[in-house]
Amino acid sequence: MAKSGQNRLTDTxxxxxxxxxxxxxxxxxxxxRAVVTETRHGRVARFTYRFRLSDARVEMRLGTWPDKSLxxxxxxxxxxxxxxxxxxxxxxxxxxxxxxxxxxxxxxxxRLTVRGLFEKWDRLHLKRAYKDQGAEPRRYFEKDILPVxxxxxxxxxxxxxxxRVVDAALERGAPRVAAxxxxxxxxMSRWGMARGYLENDPTAALxxxxxxxxxxxxxxLSDEELRELARRLPKAGxxxxxxxxxxxxxxTATRVGELLQSRWSDVDLERGEWSxxxxxxxxxxxxLVYLSPFACRLFRELLALRETxxxxxxxxxARPDDDVPTxxxxxxxxxxxxxxxxxxxxxNAGRATPLGKRTIKYAQALAxxxxxxxxxxxxxxxxxxxxxxxxxxxxxxxxxxHTETRRMVAVYQRAEYLPERRDAFERLGQHLxxxxxxxxxxxxxxxxxxxxxxxx
Numbered sequence: 112m113a114k115s116g117q118n119r120l121t122d123t124x125x126x127x128x129x130x131x132x133x134x135x136x137x138x139x140x141x142x143x144r145a146v147v148t149e150t151r152h153g154r155v156a157r158f159t160y161r162f163r164l165s166d167a168r169v170e171m172r173l174g175t176w177p178d179k180s181l182x183x184x185x186x187x188x189x190x191x192x193x194x195x196x197x198x199x200x201x202x203x204x205x206x207x208x209x210x211x212x213x214x215x216x217x218x219x220x221x222r223l224t225v226r227g228l229f230e231k232w233d234r235l236h237l238k239r240a241y242k243d244q245g246a247e248p249r250r251y252f253e254k255d256i257l258p259v260x261x262x263x264x265x266x267x268x269x270x271x272x273x274x275r276v277v278d279a280a281l282e283r284g285a286p287r288v289a290a291x292x293x294x295x296x297x298x299m300s301r302w303g304m305a306r307g308y309l310e311n312d313p314t315a316a317l318x319x320x321x322x323x324x325x326x327x328x329x330x331x332l333s334d335e336e337l338r339e340l341a342r343r344l345p346k347a348g349x350x351x352x353x354x355x356x357x358x359x360x361x362x363t364a365t366r367v368g369e370l371l372q373s374r375w376s377d378v379d380l381e382r383g384e385w386s387x388x389x390x391x392x393x394x395x396x397x398x399l400v401y402l403s404p405f406a407c408r409l410f411r412e413l414l415a416l417r418e419t420x421x422x423x424x425x426x427x428x429a430r431p432d433d434d435v436p437t438x439x440x441x442x443x444x445x446x447x448x449x450x451x452x453x454x455x456x457x458x459n460a461g462r463a464t465p466l467g468k469r470t471i472k473y474a475q476a477l478a479x480x481x482x483x484x485x486x487x488x489x490x491x492x493x494x495x496x497x498x499x500x501x502x503x504x505x506x507x508x509x510x511x512x513h514t515e516t517r518r519m520v521a522v523y524q525r526a527e528y529l530p531e532r533r534d535a536f537e538r539l540g541q542h543l544x545x546x547x548x549x550x551x552x553x554x555x556x557x558x559x560x561x562x563x564x565x566x567x
Contacts, residue, residue: 403540
């Protein structure tokens with residue numbers, strides 16, 4: 112028996128309703144009605160609300176069951192009935208509500224998010240301003256910033272959001288990363304302000320000086336330590352290319368990446384010159400290094416190991432389009448790992464710290480009296496030695512391929528000091544050669560003076 116009044120229908124009743132000629136009319140009361148039909152996807156009921164407006168009988172579509180529940184359909188009926196009571200056509204009200212929702216959705220989509228601002232900055236600035244096309248700032252954004260702030264509207268980006276990202280890096284013990292995150296966010300924000308994407312700089316109140324970063328390294332290897340290094344390197348369990356590479360870094364004052372990315376076509380041992388192409392140099396400027404006889408001797412040691420076009424070859428890489436595997440240079444971090452792994456000490460009792468599955472046999476093989484040293488400390492040590500050998504500061508800067516930070520000096524003082532640079536590298540090479548030669552001679556003398564074993 113059918114219910115009287117409103118809300119007569121039930122889900123079960125709609126499913127069991129008998130159809131005539133494939134359809135049936137179902138009345139829910141209060142002007143809500145449905146035409147029930149059977150489709151290949153199952154039974155459906157198309158609901159309408161029938162009402163009278165200005166003496167005319169009108170129907171308004173509300174939706175389809177079971178896509179919408181009976182409760183939703185009745186709620187729509189009640190909303191429409193309220194518009195009718197106020198003399199408003201509910202169809203017009205529904206159309207206006209849909210249009211407003213579409214406008215709000217479009218406005219929301221048009222709002223620039225932090226991710227969208229970064230993508231603009233990346234495309235229009237980073238990829239043009241940086242030698243590596245912004246690979247480093249992009250890496251920090253993708254790892255630390257965009258997962259946290261990416262969906263935030265750029266106009267809402269505030270100091271608290273910036274602090275949240277920076278403080279997260281500080282809490283995990285990465286102050287240098289925190290400083291870089293602040294710096295990159297500041298660069299992007301000021302770029303966005305200049306173009307009207309942002310009204311204010313959300314990083315303005317935060318200072319990099321408030322972030323306790325590690326102090327700049329000042330480590331310089333003394334002559335005594337270099338003699339000790341000459342004694343230790345052959346016994347440190349290093350790859351054959353590593354000892355000569357260490358001395359080349361000292362003899363040329365170059366960066367480790369510049370050496371590890373060099374090809375033999377860049378080195379002319381007959382002329383005693385090493386050309387570092389712009390793409391290998393940190394500042395994007397090609398650099399010429401004069402090779403002393405000492406440096407040439409070390410490059411010849413590497414030449415004896417030559418297998419590929421690279422001065423120091425790494426692993427083979429198999430690519431789908433290549434008939435034979437290609438070889439890439441040794442990874443830039445390889446030298447850092449080799450040196451650090453041979454200067455490891457535990458904090459307790461001075462015992463060597465195991466390095467994962469690696470051996471601890473050589474954990475102290477390159478430890479020197481002055482403390483931990485890195486590949487970049489070799490470059491600083493080379494510059495210091497040049498200074499001690501009487502080389503002028505301006506010549507040392509050219510030997511290091513430093514970029515002049517003073518604009519007027521960079522514009523007007525263009526001398527390259529080529530003869531002076533050659534002389535500087537000659538002096539440095541002679542000094543290092545004397546250290547290595549004397550230590551080698553002492554080592555040979557000590558071995559000769561060792562007592563012969565006595566047989567029983």
